[in-house]
Amino acid sequence: MLLDALVNLKAWLHTTLLGPLPLLERGVFQILDFLTGPITGVNTRMHWFQLLETLMLAAFVYFTGRHVVPKGGWRGFLAYCFPKAMYAHPSAKLDYKLAILNAGFGFLFNVTWRINTVVATAAFLAGLTWLFGPPAQLIEWTWPWLIGITFLVIVAEDLASYIFHYAEHKIPFLWAFHKVHHSAEVLTPITAMRTHPLEYALVGSWRAIFISAVLAPVLYLFTGPLSDLHILGIGAFVVIHGALGLQLQHSHIWLSFGPTIERFIYSPALHQIHHSQAPQHQDKNLGVTFAIWDWMFGTLYLPKGPEQLTFGVAGEARQPHASLLAAWFRPCWDAVPMRDKLVDVNARLFGNWVRELAVRFDLIAEPPTAPGSARPASQ
Numbered sequence: 001m002l003l004d005a006l007v008n009l010k011a012w013l014h015t016t017l018l019g020p021l022p023l024l025e026r027g028v029f030q031i032l033d034f035l036t037g038p039i040t041g042v043n044t045r046m047h048w049f050q051l052l053e054t055l056m057l058a059a060f061v062y063f064t065g066r067h068v069v070p071k072g073g074w075r076g077f078l079a080y081c082f083p084k085a086m087y088a089h090p091s092a093k094l095d096y097k098l099a100i101l102n103a104g105f106g107f108l109f110n111v112t113w114r115i116n117t118v119v120a121t122a123a124f125l126a127g128l129t130w131l132f133g134p135p136a137q138l139i140e141w142t143w144p145w146l147i148g149i150t151f152l153v154i155v156a157e158d159l160a161s162y163i164f165h166y167a168e169h170k171i172p173f174l175w176a177f178h179k180v181h182h183s184a185e186v187l188t189p190i191t192a193m194r195t196h197p198l199e200y201a202l203v204g205s206w207r208a209i210f211i212s213a214v215l216a217p218v219l220y221l222f223t224g225p226l227s228d229l230h231i232l233g234i235g236a237f238v239v240i241h242g243a244l245g246l247q248l249q250h251s252h253i254w255l256s257f258g259p260t261i262e263r264f265i266y267s268p269a270l271h272q273i274h275h276s277q278a279p280q281h282q283d284k285n286l287g288v289t290f291a292i293w294d295w296m297f298g299t300l301y302l303p304k305g306p307e308q309l310t311f312g313v314a315g316e317a318r319q320p321h322a323s324l325l326a327a328w329f330r331p332c333w334d335a336v337p338m339r340d341k342l343v344d345v346n347a348r349l350f351g352n353w354v355r356e357l358a359v360r361f362d363l364i365a366e367p368p369t370a371p372g373s374a375r376p377a378s379q
Contacts, residue, residue, distance in 0.1 A: 003040050006032060027104035034103035041234070045192060049234050050242035054189070055081070057245050058253050067254050067306050086252060090322075091185035097324050098180075099193035106197030115205035117212055124216030137223045145222070150229040150236055152214050154289060160210035162293040164203050165286040174202075176334035183321045184250075185312045187275060191250040196331050244289065250275075259302045266291045273301055277314040333363050 010029055018025035037044025038051060062070050062077050070076060086092060107113070129135065139145065168178035177196040184191045219226060229236040245255050249271035256262065256269040266287050274285040284301035287293050294300035313320060320334075321327040333339060343363070347355040 002036060003042070006036055006040070026107070031100055031104040034100065046189065046247065047234070047238045047242070050238050050247060053242035054245070054247040057248060057255060061253055061255055081253070083252070086186045087188060089186045092188050092190070094321065094324065094327060095184065095188065095190040095194045098327050099190055101324060101328070102193065102195065102197050102200070106200060109197035110201040111198070112201045112205040115208060117208040117215070120208045120212035121215045121219065124212050125219055128216060128220045135220045137221065139222045141222060141224055141227070146227065146229050149214070149218055153211055154237065154240070156210040156214045157207050158287065158289045159293060160207040161203070161288045162286055164206045166297070166299070169283045169286065173335045177331045179313055179334070180321055180327050180331055182275065183313050183316070183319060184275065185319070187250040187252060187272065187311060189247045189250055196327070198331070241289065254306045256303065262291055262302055263295050263300070264290065264292050269303060272309060273303060273307065275311045276309040277312055278309070282314060339363070
């Protein structure tokens, strides 16, 4: 019913208002899809079933008294899940705005739009055909094969995410954009969408290459169309990630699976530690689903129990992305190498007002006034 209403609304908007403005129409339609996605289940990171799983996990933490003293029954539970001070925090409000802006107009930063799973799979499949001849398609689909291939796709996507995430923390250009996510001072499930749209574009194409490396051989060897694995009529990815507490990774609810399981499977607590400013937590816990990558490559931090965590970018004196414009455009400037020298050159050419303007908009550090002190270099 909601999907039908959404289709009718889009048709009316196209006919009466937005038809002559295709870019605006695309943005408005994508915002509508984003806002209704949790209910319709279409193109959403917050599927209603996953949100239900999240509430069940939160209820388990609360009513079993794990690191919290339950009081007030279900009303106390809701207050525990949705603390007003956290969801009304300026950082959280920026999360909401950025999520909507990205949903509607993030495509403006999509410089890799032609590199997607369909294109990459077609390229791999063409390579297999060139090497080994026409697709053999000898294997019939069975439930064990479907489960196994689904698992391989999840593993491939997770490995791609880990490698890219590791690179974001080590390569200054990528960190300039990923820092938007880490500048969150409180964590709510919407913080997962506090991401610069250029990062979305780059990581999406990177994951597509890894996923296609699994899908192309499958299409080459198996008969019939590729199908998804569903649980209770819902995509297996949605159900599995929800059961593992994906939506609690960005939250204040501490849920740990214990050190044995957390060497293999990612828990919400591990990702909350990843957002911590503490020195011992820096560049740790970079995975999404499987902690085994962190364990193998030495980036795993296993807590012995709940820790007091302060979120945000370590070493920043103030919030680098205090506004929507700053979250979108400040990273583009931060990605410029030797930006302080660039400002100096322009200041010599056009006057000191260039440097003053850069300091005013927090594009460079304010020069120190103490005699003989060195000027901070660009990070």
